Amino acid sequence: MKTFFLKVNFICILLIFAFISNIFYSKEAQAELLKPNWSFEGFFGTFDRASLQRGFQVYKEVCASCHSMSLVSYRNLGEKGGPEFTEEEVKAIASQYEVTDGPNAQGEMFTRPGRPSDKFKSPYPNENASRSANGGAYPPDMSVLAKARPGGADYIYSVLMGYEEKVPENIKLEDGVYYNKYMSGNKIRMSKPLSDGSVEYSDGTKASEQQMAKDVTSFMMWAAEPHLEVRKKLGFKSVLYLLILTILVYLIKKKIWSRIESKV
């Protein structure tokens, strides 16, 4: 009888684990995502500043012509835990954009050079405009995109690297639709955005497709989670603190209970 209990309990626990781990991965079978080594993963993960700065360049020169990033401000580029451009660089970046402001004292809208406090300028005035310019497809806003897909950064990177010349025979592509190994349904309505040398890095890094994909994905991850570094640092400290406190309190508890336990 006893072994029967043990067996049933053991099987229960095994099944429970199998189910839990399954719940979150029970989506349709898809190609396994590419998993590059991200500097921001793990307990002590931090962003690679140089990579974020390059990623910003890729975003600015390639993706920004279609994708907005409307929740991020230019000033964020200079903040701690991000690409950490200097104050002058941030000002220079912001002033490259013409933003509409107003109304002025005469009641008219006017344009002026951007300031660090401005939000990233969107390529299109609204969603409909961006759809009509992209053949009906909407290039999603990139502010939180890295958190809005299962697989996160791995997924974004995989999509960028997932274009293939050879289209499997069972897939029919309409006009303006491309084959992508990782997109759901394997069809994407974004043409391959990156190819070797799409941008020229000023720090001398070779702008290979892979390098750019990695940099821009890191940048998107930072945009989605700008406080990731503080979070992980604070996380480590508070877990350590709680661990020590728990051990101490446990010892105190033992001591208190020893008063009666010896008497039993």
Next chain:
Amino acid sequence: MSADNLEQKYKPVHTNKTGGSPFTGITGWIDNRLPVIRMFKHEYLDFQVPKSLSYFWSFGGILTICLILLIITGLSLGMHYKPDTKYAFDSVEKIMRDVNFGWLIRYAHVNLTSFFFIAVYLHIFRSLYYGSYKEPRQLMWLIGIVIFFLMMATAFLGYTLPWGQMSFWGATVITNLFSAIPFFGESVVTWLWGDYSVGDAALNRFYVLHWLIAFLIVGVVVFHVIALHIVGSNNPSGIEPKDTRDTVSFSPFTTSKDLVGMLVFLLIFVAVMMYAPNYLGHPDNYIPANPLVTPPHIVPEWYFLPFYAILRVIPDKLMGVIAMVGSIAVLGLLPWLDFSRVRSCVFRPIWKQCVFLFVLNFFVLMYIGAAPADGIYVVIGRIATAFYFAFFFILAPLVAATEKPLPMPESIHEFENWKKQGKIKTINIFSK
């Protein structure tokens, strides 16, 4: 009539009950007028608690802490949140980006909700396993079920607030359930929405109700705790304490033990919140709500999945809704369906297996709730749903009537001795 007669006829009254405090000085002055200090001493310092309580009894305290933290973080979020379909998503993102430690407050609130449910499921499991729902604690159990309903309502309403894709579509699916009400269904749904679709009016009232129900929970928890102090805690042996060999004072014994439980729970919570803050959520909720784009799978939060599964596997909408609500309400019948006089599963070998199977079945339902609603999943879901109800209506009375309990000790201190001698088995990881 003489004055003497008058005095005999009327009972004296004391509208002024000042006094009676065991304290002196300022404490005594206050306690004479407002006897909360006395009550606190009586209920939390001198209060006698069974000696054999395991860490499973820490979850009540853990839940209280969770509730307090939820309210504090919720208040802070409320200072910056805007319940307007145009601004809701961006206002939450503003909290995450621009408010000082806003990300911490929001991640804490969101993950606390999940941990609140983890704790409540363990708390309910404890009551189930050790028969805490039986005489004289039936009312505690019933109040608990009311709390559970309110928790689900609050969690559902809270999930709609960031106005992401899952917020919107979850709200649409769940509020549409009311259309299953015969005759008035459609009107009820329109009335709930305040409009002809889930939109601005709905979001605004979801926000108001999310707050209201959160505070209602606090009120009901107060009743839960008052009732606890009348009936006293059950314990792993299921035997009532008889003398001081069976009990310890609440402070410092139970308090120190509960503190350990709370800290371990807090540790796990903080680790998840800091290192995987979005793990328990759904990525689609970072996509702003769009009424024109239906997500491929609309799934509720993990803690609703078992009940969502019951809803979906039943082909008729009205019956599905009744079964879903019934699956929680039926818990309330358990004290009467399981009429065995023995409380603890430690002495009930067959019922113990049933309880474990019930837990396993619960996880099966959870899995089915997240799986696509077709093919083999529906079949498994129906079997699991049938077992869920059979557990209450068939197994509980049947086992109660036929099971032969194991030999039981006379008292809690004897129970402790038996445990030391290895004569009985309890759930070990939760005892030391």
